[in-house]
Amino acid sequence: MKILVGIKRVIDYNVRIRVKSDGSGVETDGVKMSINPFDEIALEEALRIREAGNADEVIVVSLGGNECQQQLRTGLAMGADRAIQVDSAESLQPLTIARAFLKLVEKEQAGLVMLGKQAIDGDNSQTAQMLAALWGRPQATFASAVELSGNKAMVTREVDAGLERIEVDLPAVISVDLRLNEPRFVKLPDIMKAKRKPLEVIPVEDLGVAPENDLQFTSHTPPPVREKGIMVEDAAQLVAELKTRGLL
């Protein structure tokens, strides 16, 4: 079985996000970029499935410009067998990404697609669900545990009310949550090996997918700045201060 894993290049979770002064987007100049943390967890799980003998090949896929090859190489260094960059100059929206994935699924005859539950930049949480619908296959989202047996997967999902266990038939789409696993560190020699692993570049047009722009960004604004607090002496002053501000 082949597993396709989606990995997106996003601003590193440690970076303080700054909105550009003209509101046209988020500052990425000189900013550290990494693999979306949820995607890294998806890749770790795929590698564990392969290491347990339940898959033959793990393929990492990223959609974007050449800069995302850096994240693909990291995925290869973690242990993926090969990588595909779907080359696109413009940033793609979830529906287009799902359509592109579907083409790759068909091309590779993948038995499982593993994705992060969302990317930490757009927070859309749509690609996995859309892909499952387009593909006509089961989906198991927000996975915190995955067990494979035969052509079925038992997936524990993190839902508002607690945990839910569902069984899905493969092929399927699984999107993963934070508690599924802790991704491995990359070994230095594996970085060198990753340089020699195959990385295929496919222009998005060659997949027969035309970028759609159903969503339009109108502006970006940072959250309002918190006002400076004051120290009050006692409860009476607190009440008084709240009253003068019309909060009580």
Place this chain on the structure above:
Amino acid sequence: MSETANEREVMEYDIIIVGAGPAGLACAIRLKQLKPDMMVAVIEKGAEVGAHILSGAVIEPGALDELLPGWLDNPPPVCIPVADDEIAFLTATSKRKIPTPPQQRNHGNFIVSLGALCAWMAPQAEDLGVDIFPGYAAAGIRYTDDGAVGGVIIGDMGVNREGQPKDTYMQGIEIHAPLTVLAEGSRGHLSKELITKYKLDQDSDPQAYGVGIKELWQVAPGKCKPGTVQHSIGWPLDTSTYGGSFIYHMDKDRIAVGFVCALDYSDPEFSPFEAFQQFKHHPSVKPLFEGGEILSGGARTIVEGGAQSLPKIEMPGALLIGDAAGLLNLPKIKGTHQAIRSGTLAANHVVETGGGRGFDTTLRESPIFKELHKVRNIRPGFNKGLWRGLITAGIETITAGKLPRTLHNHADHSSLIKLQDMQTIERPWVERDLAPRDRLASVYFATTDHDEDQPIHLQILDPEVCTTRCGEEYNYPCTRFCPAEVYEMIDDPDTKAGKRLQINAANCVHCKTCDIKDPYQIINWVTPEGGAGPNYQNL
């Protein structure tokens, strides 16, 4: 350690360079330019190249011209020719411009972000075939059986606070190489080990350091004058403390502001962080930053000892270059060109002679050392205070360092005066309202990140001293000299002293001040897990 040492995986290179700063990258680039088939690797503890680099920086371009001819056709992301140069003397309320000493004239120089410059050099090195490994710390030296340096040991990952392996445990590998080049920058922790082991400093003065704290601001439109370079001396430092400020106007309304204090200050109550923040509130400075916001910030030590503190820079199997050797030119407050030139010179030497032997002599006969020799008396001249120092600086400058005398440096950790012998210094600090409020708020701008569940990388060799002698003699100076508030004394009735030291290691920005200034030399900075530490942007 020894039983696992045999099992460590090994990678072999012709040369392993520790640190992807300007020195290490220059050395790697030159080696590959001269000998393309040489296997060269660079190890960098920052998560990315540049993530741990903090500098001014106004740089002299000569060294880059030599290493990367035509570099200005494809310049680093921040690179602004210096247009205007000023130096001023401050009192608490006034500012007076003073004539710019020749070393500080900056015509022909460029304002850069050194972090961005390193991130720009790294792909050029990789294009030549250098293997750069950011996110990995060189945690130890690998010694060969005959006692020479034979490479480095990469730190283990996934070890918990108690030193036990976690689920993610990954043993660090060994990198073997006939020659190891230490380019760790100021107070490199492996360099420190090697200087002691091979007694490299037995014929030189102790190294001297300063700590530089810096912020990058986005200022209100109209305030930034790209290319303007401003320095000051005087307030808020008292006349017995050597140091000063820098303000570099970059592009896109960005201004770099920083403050450097020599670490041989004597007042245990002194806080370099507070001095910097007070400087920002000087009436001539504050308006620049009102209405602006901080983009990033952090701190790093700077080597100040110069010629007389330069240790022997070669030993069996290894060389020291850049700030790890101590090549910064203090009166110019510039070390970048020296770092690049020393990296280049080391590469030339290695390729010409087939190894590192003789590099100490090569460097001492080069313009790199001559530059240091000329200005050797300027910092120690300030040991007697600001006025005597300025006079010495004047004489040494006029005579170009030709007077047959050499003043000496003393170890910074020995300079604190015990509280009982100390006359209280009045510091009429103003109330501050510019960001950051305090050191914790400031650490936020360094975006520093360490997994909390790992061994504390600030080793206290004798914790007893902290709660007993240090409290009495100096009132816990670590709680003030650390710019990131890593050290805190916590009331703890369960202990004999009623207090205990808490180390907030996750805040550390890897400046190395504590390793240098702690008066008992019981703080040992070691590398945390690779990739941990600050994530500086454009510093």
